[in-house]
Amino acid sequence: MRYPTCSQRPSGQILAHSKHDVLGISFALVSYDDVLRIVEHWREMRVRQYIVLTPPYSVVLCCHDAELRAATNQAGLVLPDGVGIILAARILNYRNSGRVTGPVLMLKMCDWGRQHQYRHYFYGGAEGVADALAHRLSHMYPGLQVSGTCCPPFTPLDPQEDCAIVERINATEPDIVWVGLGSPKQEKWMSEHRGRIKATVMIGVGAAFDFHSGRKRWAPAPIRNAGLEWAYRFALEPRRMWRRFVESPRFVFGVIRQRVETRGRLWPPPAHPSRAGRDIHHDRRSPDQSVRFQNAFSVDVEEWFHILSSPIAPKREEWSSLESRSGANVNRLLELLHDHDIRATFFWLGWMAERHPALLRRCSEAGHEIASHGYNHVLPREVGPAVFKEDIERAKRVLEDATGRPVRGFRVAGFGINGKTEWAFETIREAGYEYDSSVFPSYHSRRCIHRRQSKPYVIPTGAGPLVEIPISAIDVLGCKLFLFGGGYLRLAPRRLIQWGIKRLRDCGSPLIVYVHPREIDPGQPRLSLPLVRRFKCYVNLDSTMSKLVWLCTNCKFVPMIEMAGELLHDNSAVCKDRSPADCQLPHVESQPQTIGQVATEMNGNSSE
Numbered sequence: 313m314r315y316p317t318c319s320q321r322p323s324g325q326i327l328a329h330s331k332h333d334v335l336g337i338s339f340a341l342v343s344y345d346d347v348l349r350i351v352e353h354w355r356e357m358r359v360r361q362y363i364v365l366t367p368p369y370s371v372v373l374c375c376h377d378a379e380l381r382a383a384t385n386q387a388g389l390v391l392p393d394g395v396g397i398i399l400a401a402r403i404l405n406y407r408n409s410g411r412v413t414g415p416v417l418m419l420k421m422c423d424w425g426r427q428h429q430y431r432h433y434f435y436g437g438a439e440g441v442a443d444a445l446a447h448r449l450s451h452m453y454p455g456l457q458v459s460g461t462c463c464p465p466f467t468p469l470d471p472q473e474d475c476a477i478v479e480r481i482n483a484t485e486p487d488i489v490w491v492g493l494g495s496p497k498q499e500k501w502m503s504e505h506r507g508r509i510k511a512t513v514m515i516g517v518g519a520a521f522d523f524h525s526g527r528k529r530w531a532p533a534p535i536r537n538a539g540l541e542w543a544y545r546f547a548l549e550p551r552r553m554w555r556r557f558v559e560s561p562r563f564v565f566g567v568i569r570q571r572v573e574t575r576g577r578l579w580p581p582p583a584h585p586s587r588a589g590r591d592i593h594h595d596r597r598s599p600d601q602s603v604r605f606q607n608a609f610s611v612d613v614e615e616w617f618h619i620l621s622s623p624i625a626p627k628r629e630e631w632s633s634l635e636s637r638s639g640a641n642v643n644r645l646l647e648l649l650h651d652h653d654i655r656a657t658f659f660w661l662g663w664m665a666e667r668h669p670a671l672l673r674r675c676s677e678a679g680h681e682i683a684s685h686g687y688n689h690v691l692p693r694e695v696g697p698a699v700f701k702e703d704i705e706r707a708k709r710v711l712e713d714a715t716g717r718p719v720r721g722f723r724v725a726g727f728g729i730n731g732k733t734e735w736a737f738e739t740i741r742e743a744g745y746e747y748d749s750s751v752f753p754s755y756h757s758r759r760c761i762h763r764r765q766s767k768p769y770v771i772p773t774g775a776g777p778l779v780e781i782p783i784s785a786i787d788v789l790g791c792k793l794f795l796f797g798g799g800y801l802r803l804a805p806r807r808l809i810q811w812g813i814k815r816l817r818d819c820g821s822p823l824i825v826y827v828h829p830r831e832i833d834p835g836q837p838r839l840s841l842p843l844v845r846r847f848k849c850y851v852n853l854d855s856t857m858s859k860l861v862w863l864c865t866n867c868k869f870v871p872m873i874e875m876a877g878e879l880l881h882d883n884s885a886v887c888k889d890r891s892p893a894d895c896q897l898p899h900v901e902s903q904p905q906t907i908g909q910v911a912t913e914m915n916g917n918s919s920e
Contacts, residue, residue, distance in 0.1 A: 360507060362388060375566070418490065426457075441527055608781070608825070608875055609657070611829070612827070625839065655871050687707040720873055721745065729750045
């Protein structure tokens with residue numbers, strides 16, 4: 313049998329990859345060489361991730377198993393292991409580099425890893441299979457470093473046995489842990505053990521253990537290349553494989569339904585010059601007439617434990633001792649934005665910036681705007697004017713010192729400016745910020761500043777004009793409907809979100825998307841919050857990433873500094889073709905007006 317080889321390291325670097333939704337699973341349609349580069353990048357960055365290879369049958373299982381769906385989407389890479397996924401990608405009009413199968417990936421990774429001293433650990437298979445696999449691979453690829461093997465029992469492990477296996481694996485210091493437990497067990501195992509297993513990557517390859525150990529016959533190369541490996545396996549193991557084929561029609565009909573829902577028809581219509589370049593942010597009346605304000609994508613960079621107004625949340629002095637999960641989550645968001653050529657606004661906590669300076673610089677160097685979220689995640693009403701001003705000035709200094717660029721935007725923790733803290737606007741302007749995005753136009757215990765329309769506007773202060781970019785809201789029968797961030801985005805079905813975007817477009821309001829890194833992390837630790845608060849914080853975490861992918865695919869976004877510049881300079885693009893750090897808001901003369909008068913005017917408008 314001829315085995316694939318990789319005698320040289322692939323040239324170039326791939327630090328990001330496109331994600332494509334197939335029935336709620338975010339696939340990375342990349343090549344084998346891309347996977348090798350990405351794993352090497354993770355190793356250099358000391359990131360711990362895992363890779364799943366998902367066939368159509370597993371996608372169907374994910375539709376009915378929320379835990380499996382979360383474990384799959386949480387992976388660093390979800391690869392298309394099955395010709396059915398490639399056909400689905402073509403139906404959905406996705407560009408792809410072909411399927412990536414577990415057995416072939418294992419061979420390529422073992423060969424390529426010899427040049428970089430990768431240490432491999434093999435976990436899974438029946439008794440003796442992992443040892444036989446390691447022996448055969450070492451014979452095929454001389455110089456292969458095998459750090460250890462383990463064939464766990466098929467029965468569930470108790471916590472003590474699981475801890476013993478984790479310690480056993482970590483003691484060998486592997487770079488790659490190959491997991492052959494079969495789907496869906498291996499996906500859940502890798503999700504539960506990410507962070508506990510001290511390896512760069514865990515890769516679930518299932519049947520590859522049996523194929524390469526010689527326990528089962530692998531389909532000949534011509535059959536594999538023709539995409540008929542499924543038929544070969546069914547012929548050898550009909551009793552085991554029949555269920556997968558029973559589920560095939562469900563997968564096919566699901567893909568067709570997704571195509572019709574997202575594209576409006578099964579086959580793409582012919583190109584029409586009058587419709588070229590029309591996007592969701594354009595006015596439907598004319599492809600050449602766009603709305604006044606552009607859209608903005610924003611990220612509030614904070615940790616999973618930064619929960620406001622809860623006695624259960626960890627105290628400030630405990631933060632440094634808690635696990636940090638924001639690094640991997642922010643990197644996933646950066647990859648998403650890179651894939652869709654989007655520049656966003658990252659509102660960083662000063663405390664987070666000091667803890668993750670390299671990640672902060674990566675955000676800035678990628679062309680994203682760095683804005684402030686305060687230093688200690690405090691609410692103005694709880695700390696008062698003096699402490700609040702000191703906190704936001706400190707955050708500004710930390711961010712500017714770390715990036716070497718001016719910080720001009722601000723968002724208060726929890727959108728926590730209300731009618732009793734209207735003094736905060738002037739404090740924000742005095743601290744040197746030129747725009748704010750803290751107004752959440754709804755009644756709430758800490759949010760009760762309203763405006764009839766969710767459009768950016770200027771607040772005159774004693775220190776100068778302050779642009780306010782409120783969170784997007786839709787008027788429905790006199791009430792405000794929120795769909796584009798936080799728990800609202802996680803709860804809203806995609807069709808409702810699409811309807812909401814059209815409503816914003818029709819009334820000339822911008823789309824403001826906001827997300828926290830913890831909202832794309834279903835595996836985060838859960839605080840023992842009250843039932844309602846727990847629901848708000850943790851509901852539908854596994855759905856966030858697929859919705860963000862859809863938004864980035866269908867909408868265009870700019871940094872908020874450009875939106876603020878457009879408001880103060882009317883319709884001229886003062887920041888066009890310039891980086892966010894170089895944008896300077898123009899001076900605007902305004903009539904003297906107090907913050908109290910502004911708040912009164914806003915409340916008056918909302919009551920009409």
